[in-house]
Amino acid sequence: MKYNLVIACNKTNLSKIRSFLSEILESHAIMELEAHKMILAVDEICANLIIHSNHCNPTKKIEVLVNIQKTDQIVFIIKDTGISFDFDQYEEPDMTEIISSKRKGGVGLILVKRIMDKIEFSTNKNYNICRLTKKIRS
Amino acid sequence: MVNIDISKEHDIQLITVVGEIDASSSIELDDALRSASDEGSGIIINLEGLDYISSAGLGVFISYIDELKTKRILFILFGMQPAVKEVFDILGLNQIMKIVTDKDEAIKIANEI
Numbered sequence: 554m555k556y557n558l559v560i561a562c563n564k565t566n567l568s569k570i571r572s573f574l575s576e577i578l579e580s581h582a583i584m585e586l587e588a589h590k591m592i593l594a595v596d597e598i599c600a601n602l603i604i605h606s607n608h609c610n611p612t613k614k615i616e617v618l619v620n621i622q623k624t625d626q627i628v629f630i631i632k633d634t635g636i637s638f639d640f641d642q643y644e645e646p647d648m649t650e651i652i653s654s655k656r657k658g659g660v661g662l663i664l665v666k667r668i669m670d671k672i673e674f675s676t677n678k679n680y681n682i683c684r685l686t687k688k689i690r691s
Numbered sequence: 692m693v694n695i696d697i698s699k700e701h702d703i704q705l706i707t708v709v710g711e712i713d714a715s716s717s718i719e720l721d722d723a724l725r726s727a728s729d730e731g732s733g734i735i736i737n738l739e740g741l742d743y744i745s746s747a748g749l750g751v752f753i754s755y756i757d758e759l760k761t762k763r764i765l766f767i768l769f770g771m772q773p774a775v776k777e778v779f780d781i782l783g784l785n786q787i788m789k790i791v792t793d794k795d796e797a798i799k800i801a802n803e804i
Contacts, residue, residue, distance in 0.1 A: 564713075564714045564715035565715045567713045567714060567715060567745075568692065568711065568713065568715075571711075571713075571743070585774065586773065586774055586777060589743075589774040589777070590774075590777065590778075590781075593743075593745060593778060596713060596745050597745060597746055600713065600714040600745065600746075600747065603714070604714060648782070648783065648787070651753060652753055652756050652757055652787070653757055655754045655755075655757055655758065656750070656754060657717070657721070657747070657750035657751055657753070657754045658746070658747075658750050659746075659750065660746045660749055660750055660753065660782055661745070661746035661747075663746075663782060664746055664778070664781060664782065667781050667782075668781070
């Protein structure tokens, strides 16, 4: 099964993405705690894309696709046309450093890395693609 | 969408958070913690009604750890739902922040300081 949602780059739309994902995961009988974590990971990516890649410009759009073809994994694909993110250059920040800097950001991607089994970022001519894969325990 | 209320019980400030905290609503948590931290007394935070928190909300809590420690203000979180608690655990925040089960336990610890 494949599902998709297109929303404008506005932070208030994050709750729409979560509702969209929640309905899909519930319909596939994904355990609530597991579903909650997957929704969080996709929310983190979408928030980063809305805020950093697209500067909360509501004329820009992001597309969220969910692909549950195999029984043992779910693939989430998030597409946008903003500034591409170089995941290869990403270094996980140290929690002690985040605390002492008193900054309010920096833990989103840590969560995504710890929740998802595979994270891939790519860019083609027209858009950026973030592909998140989560294996489902049977 | 989140609703945040601050009240005072004896010398302790109680912040009650209900709803969801994400990148669009974390500013409200920041405002509440700013206001409470400027008061100077112990802070207990009721998260029984918190259904969801993303890194934006966690980041707000994290950003106050050092400041409140310096001011010698204890802040204690209580009443987390299992899904919310798991998010704190994934980051190891359960080792860094004071997280307890219920309000009685939070008040007891706050009064001991």
